[in-house]
Amino acid sequence: MIEYPAQGDAPRSHLPFSPCTRFGDFIFVSGQASVDSEGAIISDTFEGEVRRSIDNLRRVLESAGSGLRYVLQTRNYVRDPADVAAFNRIYPEYFQPPYPARTTITHCLPEVLKYEIECVAVMPPERR
Amino acid sequence: MIEYPAQGDAPRSHLPFSPCTRFGDFIFVSGQASVDSEGAIISDTFEGEVRRSIDNLRRVLESAGSGLRYVLQTRNYVRDPADVAAFNRIYPEYFQPPYPARTTITHCLPEVLKYEIECVAVMPPERR
């Protein structure tokens, strides 16, 4: 059945969603933003928000027994299109070749966020 | 192979999409909005549109033999960021803990819609 992996040190939130769900080998991760361990938004530079968001994504994946190298696809939300170039410079520090599939869209975040990322991943072979 | 479950009382549309597709245990549901049984948009308050959209999502899932409790992940589109707080109050009337994974983004709908939701779900154990 659907599993709701323990959060470990992934950000907790009072909002009505699980950090991720697992079904079989697949993991679906909620949109991760620049928030602290209680889910409170930390406003930062664009680079700071990207790094904190992807770190949070990594924490959620690792708390589920997976990790960034097991990501199939990321969806990225960059509020200001002028930040897309910086996004493309920072992103490869977290994801290595061969890269996951990726989609990046813009504008579609509230004023309080500069960036958000979600992903679909799989479990590592040894954890299946 | 890919299945296209019968619609039951789910909204029908003349537009070129199926309400959902099924492959194995997985169900992929099209974006559901505040529309009537023929797919015509019903403009309403934000709350009214959210309730009608999630009811439509539920109908599509149930017509495929699944249901809201078998949802892995929802993606939510809230046109006006000022409505996100109301969204978080209404949403838990439809989804219970442990919640699906979730992403909520804003602005990215045409003027005629205040809200839209899509999801990935699975079949219940007894229907696999």
Next chain:
Amino acid sequence: MIEYPAQGDAPRSHLPFSPCTRFGDFIFVSGQASVDSEGAIISDTFEGEVRRSIDNLRRVLESAGSGLRYVLQTRNYVRDPADVAAFNRIYPEYFQPPYPARTTITHCLPEVLKYEIECVAVMPPERR
């Protein structure tokens, strides 16, 4: 494990993403836009951009051994809501009934793009 199918004549990009990833029977395709074989954007009419984007999606799928008829779900990004009607006229030239599930949202692209499409697909029965 995760596979990164050879690109064939699909567009190559210097950006940090794979055109698609495969896990088991599932294929996750990156957002495809109106770009040439090197990934450079080709600005065109809305119709021209839709056709080039879906052609690129088809090339990525075919390079992975799949194709448009094996698509479970598409997500479509139309920058100008006024173009949605045209989108609904062009789209059925590429996808035939019974259609994939579909979500279409608006506004969420940078000025340099009028349209983008991503999808989840499966491998044909004979290639599993």
